Amino acid sequence: MNIQAYIESGILEEYVLGTVSPQEKQEVECMSHIYPEIKEELLRTESALEEYALKHQTAPPASLKESLFSRMNFDSPDAQKPDEEFAIEESNVAKNISNDIRNGDFVEIPAPLESADAKVISDAFVREEVKEVTPFWAKLAIAASILLTLFAGWSAMQVADMRKTNEAMSAEMQNMKKDAIYAEQVAAMYRDPQFKLVKLAGLPKSPESNVSAFWNKQTNEVMLDIQNLPPAPAGKQYQLWSIVDGAPAPVDLGMLDEQFEKKLLKMKNTKNGSVAFAITLEKKGGNPTPTMEEMYVMGKVV
Numbered sequence: 001m002n003i004q005a006y007i008e009s010g011i012l013e014e015y016v017l018g019t020v021s022p023q024e025k026q027e028v029e030c031m032s033h034i035y036p037e038i039k040e041e042l043l044r045t046e047s048a049l050e051e052y053a054l055k056h057q058t059a060p061p062a063s064l065k066e067s068l069f070s071r072m073n074f075d076s077p078d079a080q081k082p083d084e085e086f087a088i089e090e091s092n093v094a095k096n097i098s099n100d101i102r103n104g105d106f107v108e109i110p111a112p113l114e115s116a117d118a119k120v121i122s123d124a125f126v127r128e129e130v131k132e133v134t135p136f137w138a139k140l141a142i143a144a145s146i147l148l149t150l151f152a153g154w155s156a157m158q159v160a161d162m163r164k165t166n167e168a169m170s171a172e173m174q175n176m177k178k179d180a181i182y183a184e185q186v187a188a189m190y191r192d193p194q195f196k197l198v199k200l201a202g203l204p205k206s207p208e209s210n211v212s213a214f215w216n217k218q219t220n221e222v223m224l225d226i227q228n229l230p231p232a233p234a235g236k237q238y239q240l241w242s243i244v245d246g247a248p249a250p251v252d253l254g255m256l257d258e259q260f261e262k263k264l265l266k267m268k269n270t271k272n273g274s275v276a277f278a279i280t281l282e283k284k285g286g287n288p289t290p291t292m293e294e295m296y297v298m299g300k301v302v
Contacts, residue, residue, distance in 0.1 A: 185264045189214045200299035224265040239282045242270040
């Protein structure tokens with residue numbers, strides 16, 4: 001199995017983000033137990049996601065609490081009025097009198113107490129509208145419900161925003177992974193004693209260009225690392241050449257990929273006795289011989 005291709009497929013990022021199917025989830029967990037490289041990459045991806053989430057987390061707005069409590073009216077229940085107590089007592093007296101009458105007893109109906117400053121109530125038979133008092137616990141429950149609803153709405157907005165950034169974050173993680181792989185490959189080429197480093201400097205056609213060629217003198221394998229090279233115009237493509245001592249013409253080592261940035265390019269093998277390498281801009285697909293006027297970089301083997 002190609003472990004590196006499996007890691008670069010993006011399924012580990014989807015597993016961490018929770019977007020894989022149950023079958024893919026089981027596959028990732030199984031592969032991570034079998035291959036230590038996959039398990040290590042999975043842990044690194046989870047760590048990167050956690051770091052990203054902590055870095056971009058958003059706290060609830062400070063005005064949310066004040067906005068909620070400003071809408072609440074915690075009125076304390078009205079105390080029982082004296083008139084209501086008197087009505088209850090009068091009702092009890094009437095009930096006792098009614099019972100005595102049923103039993104055949106002579107009952108003297110007590111006269112209402114009058115005071116010197118007693119006033120005549122003109123609207124005694126008018127029914128007074130009673131205001132219903134909402135219990136405090138009910139108001140508190142309503143407030144809690146409103147608070148929970150608003151918080152749920154705010155949380156849903158945060159989740160929606162997070163989902164919108166998932167694709168961007170996944171793409172960013174893929175780019176970071178590719179950059180890391182590229183850096184490791186180039187570092188390995190520099191450390192490998194079998195490869196000879198040849199620096200290709202920019203010529204008057206493109207002074208700012210800079211390319212590194214790695215030549216294995218035992219196998220004649222050639223690898224290219226493009227540090228700086230202008231994008232090829234439409235219909236054009238870069239071509240690598242090697243100048244071999246005693247050869248009648250430069251040797252074609254193949255065409256560069258159109259997307260050559262941050263890639264370690266494997267070219268055609270050169271021949272023994274190579275003394276220099278050069279890159280020219282040719283028509284798409286290449287030429288059998290280099291166009292000397294379109295030579296961008298060149299480097300001698302030292």
